[in-house]
Each structure stands twice: as C-alpha cells, then as structure tokens.
C-alpha cells in the first residue's frame with residue numbers, strides 16, 4: 001500500500017464519485033474514478049518503495065522512452081520525487097486542478113546533465129481528465145528528449161478491447177525484433193504479447209473494452225505517437241511487480257513523442273497533453 005503522506009487526491013464532488021489519486025513518486029496517477037467508475041489499472045503487486053516505478057497508473061516517461069544508455073528504462077521522471085506545486089483546488093470553470101513539478105537535481109544531473117523544469121498539471125471535470133506536461137529548458141545548452149504518458153487502462157478482458165485510429169500507420173514492433181510494419185486493422189485488438197510504437201498517429205483514439213466505462217476517448221496534443229502494450233503470459237510472469245494473472249486486466253495506450261526526439265534550446269519549452277473522456281456507450 002502507498003503511504004498516506006505520498007498521496008494527493010483531487011475530489012470533484014462531495015460524493016467522491018469523480019476523483020484522481022496521485023503518488024508523489026513520479027507524480028504517478030494511480031486512479032481516475034469518474035462517475036463512480038475506476039478507469040485506470042494498477043497492479044496488486046505494485047511496489048511502493050519510492051524507488052521502483054509504480055506498476056500501473058500513468059507513469060511519466062522522461063527524458064527517454066525505452067532502454068536508455070544513461071540509466072533506467074523510460075528515464076527518471078517516474079522514479080523521482082515530485083513537488084506538489086499547487087494543491088488541488090477548483091478553477092473558475094469548476095474543474096479541480098493540481099500542479100506537480102520536478103526540477104533537475106544532483107540525482108538527475110548524474111544521469112543526464114541538463115537543467116530543466118517539468119510542470120505536470122491535472123484538470124478533472126465530471127467526464128474528463130486532462131493531463132498537461134510542460135518541459136522547460138532552464139539551462140544554457142540545448143537538450144533532446146523523448147516523453148510519454150504511459151497510461152494503463154483497466155479492462156475486464158483485454159482480448160475484447162479495441163483501439164481506433166491506427167490503420168495504415170507504420171509501427172515499430174518490439175515483439176518482432178524492432179521490425180517496421182504497417183497496421184492494416186481499423187481496430188487494433190490484443191491476442192498475445194503486444195508492444196508497438198505507432199508513429200504519426202491522429203490526435204484522437206477511442207479505446208473500448210475499458211472496465212466500468214466501456215469506451216474512453218483519448219485526445220492528445222503535441223504527442224504525435226502512440227504505444228500499445230500488453231505483456232501477455234510470459235512477460236507477466238517475468239515481472240516481479242505484476243501478478244501472473246493480471247495481463248487480461250490491463251491495456252496500455254500511451255501518448256508520446258517517441259519516434260523522433262524533441263530538441264529544446266535554452267529557455268525554450270514544450271507542452272504536450274492528453275484528455276481522457278468517458279464516453280456514453
């Protein structure tokens with residue numbers, strides 16, 4: 001279990017039917033409950049030791065997607081302690097918002113010697129949950145990075161889930177030795193291990209088969225790529241922080257900027273966002 005002191009909760013309504021829970025380790029979103037339905041998956045074997053990345057939720061990938069020669073897979077943002085910059089409060093439009101920040105420190109500079117500030121802003125309304133990640137280069141040198149919002153959706157049976165908007169696009173298939181292929185399906189489904197990075201995806205995907213909600217619209221801005229991941233049987237067994245029988249219960253659909261790195265000069269910034277909406281069935 002996560003310790004109470006590590007948790008920040010955004011509560012939209014007095015009945016606690018629409019809430020978001022965030023762990024300060026990685027500013028990892030652990031839960032998004034909308035109208036009483038939990039949409040996000042977190043493994044029952046997730047480890048909350050403030051060291052390891054939390055298995056599930058929405059880990060933030062920065063400054064590197066995938067294996068990284070400078071250190072941990074998917075970078076350090078998801079394993080760093082973030083600061084709660086602005087406590088949850090309602091804005092003028094009635095949305096609950098909260099802001100988390102991460103700035104370079106001796107640990108990050110040991111791996112990646114650059115000055116930066118990450119600002120992660122959450123907005124919660126009755127049906128939508130928006131997350132915005134801003135990257136500021138606060139140093140004098142240009143740096144390059146890749147980034148991604150690694151969202152784990154909760155499913156009852158992942159083989160019944162679908163992801164729209166990928167037909168005709170090129171993808172890198174990590175399951176097939178990083179080979180490049182073109183997607184021919186209108187709706188992508190899962191019937192085995194899936195680990196695909198689609199480049200140049202449209203700004204909208206519809207994900208069906210999500211527990212409780214059924215259908216979620218993912219709208220993204222400035223995040224041109226989409227990764228679809230499910231570990232299936234063998235990878236599930238190989239992960240110490242994931243139960244062997246949990247792979248049918250999740251599907252990662254991850255909005256990012258990963259096919260080509262971004263480059264930021266001194267004082268420049270980048271903002272990418274995703275908005276998740278529970279759609280009527």
Ligand code: BG6
Pocket residue numbers: 053073074150174195196227229254
């Ligand atoms: C996905 C990658 O984004 O994350 C997969 O495409 C990887 O290759 C998965 O296995 C989980 O990564 P991790 O580091 O959280 O086990």
